Amino acid sequence: MASEPIALQAAVIGGGIAGLCAAGALADHFEQVVVLERDSLSDGPAHRPGTPQSRHAHGLLVGGQRALSELFPGFERDLVEAGSVLVTSSIDVRVERPGYDPFPQRDLGLTSYALSRPAIEFAVRQRVRARANISLRDRCRVGELLASTDRTAVTGVRFDEEGAGQRELAADLVVDASGRGAPTLALLKATGHPLPDETVIGVDQHYATGVFDIPSDAPADWKSVLTFGGLPANPARGALLWPLEGNQWIVSLGGRHGDAPPGDVGGFMAFAQGLRTPTVHDAVKNARLDGNIVRYGFRDNVLRHVDRLEFFPRGLIALGDAVCRFNPVYGQGMTVAAQEACLLRKLLAAPASSGDPLQGLAKAFFKHIPSLVETPWGVATFDFVHPATRGQRPADFDSRVKFGAALTRLAAEDPDVHRLASEVQHLLKPRSVYQDPALLQRLLPLLAQA
Numbered sequence: 426m427a428s429e430p431i432a433l434q435a436a437v438i439g440g441g442i443a444g445l446c447a448a449g450a451l452a453d454h455f456e457q458v459v460v461l462e463r464d465s466l467s468d469g470p471a472h473r474p475g476t477p478q479s480r481h482a483h484g485l486l487v488g489g490q491r492a493l494s495e496l497f498p499g500f501e502r503d504l505v506e507a508g509s510v511l512v513t514s515s516i517d518v519r520v521e522r523p524g525y526d527p528f529p530q531r532d533l534g535l536t537s538y539a540l541s542r543p544a545i546e547f548a549v550r551q552r553v554r555a556r557a558n559i560s561l562r563d564r565c566r567v568g569e570l571l572a573s574t575d576r577t578a579v580t581g582v583r584f585d586e587e588g589a590g591q592r593e594l595a596a597d598l599v600v601d602a603s604g605r606g607a608p609t610l611a612l613l614k615a616t617g618h619p620l621p622d623e624t625v626i627g628v629d630q631h632y633a634t635g636v637f638d639i640p641s642d643a644p645a646d647w648k649s650v651l652t653f654g655g656l657p658a659n660p661a662r663g664a665l666l667w668p669l670e671g672n673q674w675i676v677s678l679g680g681r682h683g684d685a686p687p688g689d690v691g692g693f694m695a696f697a698q699g700l701r702t703p704t705v706h707d708a709v710k711n712a713r714l715d716g717n718i719v720r721y722g723f724r725d726n727v728l729r730h731v732d733r734l735e736f737f738p739r740g741l742i743a744l745g746d747a748v749c750r751f752n753p754v755y756g757q758g759m760t761v762a763a764q765e766a767c768l769l770r771k772l773l774a775a776p777a778s779s780g781d782p783l784q785g786l787a788k789a790f791f792k793h794i795p796s797l798v799e800t801p802w803g804v805a806t807f808d809f810v811h812p813a814t815r816g817q818r819p820a821d822f823d824s825r826v827k828f829g830a831a832l833t834r835l836a837a838e839d840p841d842v843h844r845l846a847s848e849v850q851h852l853l854k855p856r857s858v859y860q861d862p863a864l865l866q867r868l869l870p871l872l873a874q875a
């Protein structure tokens with residue numbers, strides 16, 4: 426433990442990426458941290474029912490890698506040892522977008538580690554398991570949060586342990602990293618407190634994914650392909666081909682609203698053939714499929730405005746998807762979860778303004794959420810380019826689209842602008858860097874043409 430503990434025990438609900446990162450953040454500040462996960466956790470990378478998204482391509486942005494390394498120093502080495510494929514942005518990634526097939530491939534000095542989502546989670550889990558004061562308890566489903574008699578504070582959790590029945594765990598702090606945030610919402614409801622307002626952007630994003638052995642004649646000029654839509658008939662049809670440990674590719678096809686990629690091999694291949702470019706279909710048409718095609722439906726981006734709540738119980742916070750869930754096509758969820766855990770760690774390390782370090786913790790944490798999610802949520806609002814997207818279109822949406830188009834043109838021409846745009850995309854920098862007067866000056870003529 427890095428410093429004097431501020432309290433005895435913290436409980437974390439959920440052993441997904443957000444919960445594991447939160448445990449890493451708490452371990453320096455609590456004598457004991459208990460992570461309660463409803464699934465059974467294996468001794469190696471494996472899919473499990475509580476994270477069905479793990480069967481689909483998961484890119485860890487460089488911002489996420491850095492955040493994980495802040496929580497677990499040396500973590501990038503773990504990713505290498507887990508068999509990840511080094512992907513240098515953007516040399517190794519063939520990005521195909523209308524007008525740029527491909528977008529210029531140049532070394533931007535950003536390196537990603539590509540591997541499956543179960544392998545990423547397992548690498549984090551191993552770090553958590555290595556911390557003497559964290560106990561990771563699987564097959565423990567949290568049923569409810571326990572509240573103080575005056576209903577202003579959370580004092581622990583009640584959970585069902587498979588084979589052992591119902592139990593209670595006292596905790597000075599409970600972190601809800603359950604993905605949906607159901608325990609937090611249920612407590613607020615039960616204690617008569619308002620729920621957070623939500624901004625919802627309905628996208629009806631459909632995924633179909635297959636894992637393929639990389640054929641011996643695979644192209645040598647890329648390791649990954651990202652194909653954006655643009656055909657008038659299927660403007661939102663896209664694909665990500667991403668390398669995995671074990672010399673395999675994971676290929677996730679995406680469509681929106683009624684255009685869902687099928688779950689049978691023939692339909693999957695036909696959908697791939699209908700992409701705007703032939704690259705992904707050509708790559709996989711003769712490759713060996715390992716297992717079945719799996720599908721996933723993602724309905725809404727959801728941002729819970731926890732920062733606007735007038736009341737939130739002492740001894741409770743929520744993070745990860747429980748606070749903000751993004752359209753997965755932008756690959757932001759794991760990174761935001763890890764960055765939130767870093768924020769929590771910083772707040773816990775700061776000297777408390779009152780004698781009670783947990784008093785006001787949620788308020789301080791939630792206050793930073795809007796700025797932390799501003800850039801990734803801004804990316805998600807681009808979903809409004811598709812007319813069937815549901816929700817409140819930002820008032821300045823048309824000018825955002827024009828700005829994006831002008832920036833893309835300048836990034837194609839200028840490696841420095843390309844690097845800056847990639848740093849924003851990897852959540853290393855906020856999108857406010859685009860307000861730089863020198864950059865705006867260069868964008869003006871392109872904006873006039875957009």
Ligand SMILES: Cc1cc2nc3c(=O)[nH]c(=O)nc-3n(C[C@H](O)[C@H](O)[C@H](O)COP(=O)(O)OP(=O)(O)OC[C@H]3O[C@@H](n4cnc5c(N)ncnc54)[C@H](O)[C@@H]3O)c2cc1C
Nearest residue numbers: 439441443463475478483484567604745746753756758759
């Ligand atoms: C199809 C798809 C593709 C994606 N691709 C990417 C990508 O490329 N890059 C990226 O960064 N992100 C991606 N994401 C998002 C990413 O998976 C999540 O945002 C990220 O993992 C953080 O999730 P979380 O830990 O908050 O929640 P979850 O992953 O949902 O984990 C919640 C955990 O809590 C457990 N749990 C739930 N309720 C209870 C309970 N009552 N008691 C005990 N345990 C409980 C669950 O079993 C689970 O283990 C993708 C998502 C989807 C759907």
